Amino acid sequence: MLVQLAWALLLFSAFYEGRKRMIIIQIICSYLATIGFGIIVNIPHKALNSCGWVGVLGWVMYLVVKAADGGTMLANAVAALAIGLSSIFMARRLKMPMILFNIPSLVPLVPGGQAYKAVRNFAIGNDLAAISNLVQVAMIAGAIAMGFFVSELVARTYFRIIIKH
Amino acid sequence: MTKNDLIIETILMAGKIMIENGADMARVDDTLTRIARNAGIDNPKIFETTTGILMSIPEQSSAQVEPIQKRTIDLEKVSLVNQNSRAFQDGQISLEEFRNNLVKLNISTPFFSFWLQLIAAVVVSVTLMIMYGGSWHDMIATAFAGGFGYSCYYLINNRLNIRFVSEFLASFLIGVIAVLFVRLQWGTQIGMITIGGVMPLVPGVPITNAVRDVFAGHFLSGMARAMEALLSACAIGMGIAFVFRFL
Structure with a gap:
């Protein structure tokens, strides 16, 4: 987990040469946002800290892929994959259900901006732009779902191999 | 027995x-x-x-x-x-x-107290607004929008126990606060303030569970959860759309 995080940070700082202050602000913000949502859905005190780090990992992955011109969909899918895998890891380590970690960490990825634009365009009467925004929302949600699906697949195969050997 | x-x-x-x-x-x-x-x-x-x-x-x-x-x-x-x-x-x-x-x-089972939840909601709103690229000048407006929105949602949910009305009224209040702050020159972008303020209300749990249930083969439950998430999202959207239509 820590190695993964360090690796992500390295890649990230390579893309953002000279903008280190912004990266630190993004990391602090994603940590706080994840913990805040964790408090709203009442996850156990013990899980709060690790949950915050899972959220940071997901958001950093998102930013890394976006900075490398990967596109919004790929960025969301990769971030969801990272969140899924690290929350499975945390669930195993702390012996708690997995949803404690992936629900709060997912919150920064929710397509709030696009959904907002869709609602706004519908309200103004700009239906065509609104529908294009809605399609974007649906595709981002699908990308996040794919990321989770792949993470579960990877984890299941991995544990099956471990049990066999 | x-x-x-x-x-x-x-x-x-x-x-x-x-x-x-x-x-x-x-x-x-x-x-x-x-x-x-x-x-x-x-x-x-x-x-x-x-x-x-x-x-x-x-x-x-x-x-x-x-x-x-x-x-x-x-x-x-x-x-x-x-x-x-x-x-x-x-x-x-x-x-x-x-x-x-x-x-x-x-x-x-102890729940976090209302005041701690309120602070958490404010933190979620402000940090997400910054993460999505909002300006630092909108911080106070977002904090107010998120805080009032979440208190409205919490109180209606706990006292009256009506699910979707609480989301509708809360997002309406958030929209009104955002418009008000920008009109009074205390904020700059209505969009960013509203997005930040709405984030604590987002139905994250039903969305995640719907996806996982469908992939695990529990189609009935997955569809029920997806319906719940969709209704919540629609209630939030309606509240904001109201503000845009009439203010």
Whole structure:
């Protein structure tokens, strides 16, 4: 987990040469946002800290892929994959259900901006732009779902191999 | 009470607590089957959806039903049921103790206090607004929007117990506050303030669970959860659309 995080940070700082202050602000913000949502859905005190780090990992992955011109969909899918895998890891380590970690960490990825634009365009009467925004929302949600699906697949195969050997 | 009755009662209670507080179906199925196996039933028949659980033991002729009417989110209870199930598996507690623990945790699990939740909601709003690229000048406006929005949502949910109305009114209030702050020159972007303020209300738990349920093969539950998430999202959208239409 820590190695993964360090690796992500390295890649990230390579893309953002000279903008280190912004990266630190993004990391602090994603940590706080994840913990805040964790408090709203009442996850156990013990899980709060690790949950915050899972959220940071997901958001950093998102930013890394976006900075490398990967596109919004790929960025969301990769971030969801990272969140899924690290929350499975945390669930195993702390012996708690997995949803404690992936629900709060997912919150920064929710397509709030696009959904907002869709609602706004519908309200103004700009239906065509609104529908294009809605399609974007649906595709981002699908990308996040794919990321989770792949993470579960990877984890299941991995544990099956471990049990066999 | 015979032993089978006690087993069924415990399993149904555990399932009810888990589903009521936002666990996903694959997890519920796994936990309930495990409890039944550890209690000595080799082939338990359990069918669970978001709105009710059915359970029978093959040697008995009758089945038991447990309807689930309310659905809130309290992940600590889910985690506690899980812990108790593990302790039961390891033989640390007996079936009677397990049942008593379930009754106890269902009544007396501590929730974070309202003020802490309010602070958390403000933190979520402000940090997400910054992360999405909003300007630092909008921080105070977002904090107000998020705080008032969440208090409105919380109070209506707790006092009146109407689900979708609370989301509608809360997002309406957030929109009004955003417009007001920008008109008074205390904020710059209506969009960023509204997005930040709405974030604590986003139905994150139903969305995640819907996806996981569908992939795990629990289509009925997945569709029910997706419907719930969609209705919440529509209520939030309606509230904001109202503000744009008439202000």
